[in-house]
Amino acid sequence: MVKISRSLRLLSLVFVLALALGTLAGCSGKASRKTILVGASLSLSGNLARNGLDQQRGYELWRDAVNAAGGIMGKQVELKVYDDSSDPQTAAKLYEKLITDDKVDLLIGPYGSNVTMAASTVAEKYKMAMITPGASSKEIWERGYKYTFQMLTPARYQLHQALQLAKDKGYTTVAIVSADSAFPKDLANGAEQSAKDLGLNVVFKEEYPEKATDLSSLVMKLKRANPDVLIAGSYLPDSVLLTRQMKEAKFAPKMIQFGPNGPALPDFAKSLGNDANNLLGVSQWEPSASFPGSADFVKSFTAKYPGEMPSYSVAGAYAAGQLLQMAIEKAGSLKQDAITQALYSMDVTTIFGRFKVDETGAQVAHAAVLIQVQNGQKKVVYPANAAETAPVLPFPGWSK
């Protein structure tokens, strides 16, 4: 009798231990759930709120679309979103909470390079794949992390198409200016490399303080250098200032090209009016894109938000969901290692464009497009297969 009861006790101990381990690993909770829980922290307030809110709209549109089509592997998708108020440390804490408290099955990225930098350390710690629709800084992918996947064209490649266009047009000399912080410098150094690779001659390159209040001397130096093409790696306020001071100094090269924080943003043309015309910018995505499903996506967005057009943040977030679904279906499971493996091997096209990453998780295939403000309207002008209309080049001069 004693023997039996002892072995029974041992058996029950093993049983309890197994149960405890199972709960600790969070397996039993997930397995019994009837839905797939996807967690994210987003900048729903604070200085990145515009893009954060857009990303939320994208995630929600994707959830609705995928659930209407029967879910993933027969399970409905549920979203759990927290507000990190644009703060990297808060985002990191919230991702930790999503994983340990909410026991989400899958993660999806926040907005902004700084926030993504912090959040990705948590994803890495718990070995959970995180597709990031809102991060382009190269530093995030230089830390040897294995679980962070980039969707945006990295800063250093964003101006490559612009220099290709300059070359197509037979321009030979290039001047490059940029603000002296990480992202604009990445843009500028990438542009310099692209110019060299394409055999163009970089005749002038200089940085200015990010918060410059006057660029008149820089413009005078540009005028003296007399390049065919001006490339400006800038944020919005310095893009506007540079444009105004170029006009004041009557500096009009054949092609004026900004990065993503210039003519591509609605506030640029709002600030400059006619002076924004014929200036070029870079965009990760435009509503006129002709990727499979893009048009339907734009339609579903405008049905839900009448009078608005989706920004690249909405489209990127929607596509992040698509990628997650593709990876799960390719892996045939919700296991993080299988999903991660799938993401590394995928070369696919979403509504946002192509997705393919290198061995660090950095994006290598997504192609940003060139846009130009034409008569106050933003138009995709390059490359030819995505263009709505031809670029107006050479620059016809400043408006009167």
Add this chain to the structure above:
Amino acid sequence: MNTPGWFAALLQVIINGLLVGGVYALSAAGLNLVFGVLKVANIAHGDFMMLGAMTAYAVSLKLGLSPYAAMLVAAIVLAGIGALTQRFLVERVIHSPMFVSLLLLFAVSMILRNGALHVWGPTYVSLSHDSSVWTVGPLSFTKLRVAVFALGLGLTLALLWLLQKTAFGQSLRATAQHMDLAEACGINVRRVRMQAFALGTAIAAMSGALLVMLFSVNPSMGEIFVLKCFAIVVVGGLGSFSGAFAGAMIIGVAETLTSYYAATQLSDVTVFLLFLIVLVFRPSGVLGGKAT
């Protein structure tokens, strides 16, 4: 064509610097007034400029006013906000050590900046810009910048006149020189302090409203200008209006010269190097000692 190219460039760089100085002069005048009379370093000055800029922008869009009319509306609104801030907050710590008022105004700055961020969001705004230029030989002058320069100069002269020739100015000067003595002489120093602060924020609002025409501004713009304003006021001589104007010109020209002949990136380094040199070797500022 008989002017050599290098000389024309030098002249143009100096002209550009003076015109940038005009923007700074206007921004620094309000800060200087408040420091002169209340002896507080108004760290929220840049945020009052921002509030003036955003008010002018909103008023101009909503009511269809010209930017200059919107500037006057912004000045009146901000004078009211300034008067309230002084009466209910700054006045309470006016006899405390300087760091108390500094902390208090830092809190005001944070509240204004983040409040504005909440109301307007992080978007950038700008009013229509007139880029037309006057050309004299090889030189060019942007009309709008010349107008801003003239306003900066005009305001400095008006302030000097106000201080020297009016009874209000006399009470301001008396309060600036010795608060208790002024009070003993029958001056209502509390009211004078409130008026000075209100005038200071009104001037901040006017400079902010002009900046909306020159730059693209957003709720965080204050931080860009407030430090430069302090540098200008120190270089010119704390409390001296002609000094602040001279300081603004010196800083403006130093910036454009550095940008043109050295590197644009170094322009801020030059500004704060000048600031340090003046602080160490001539703490009363280039026109100090003439304090009004």
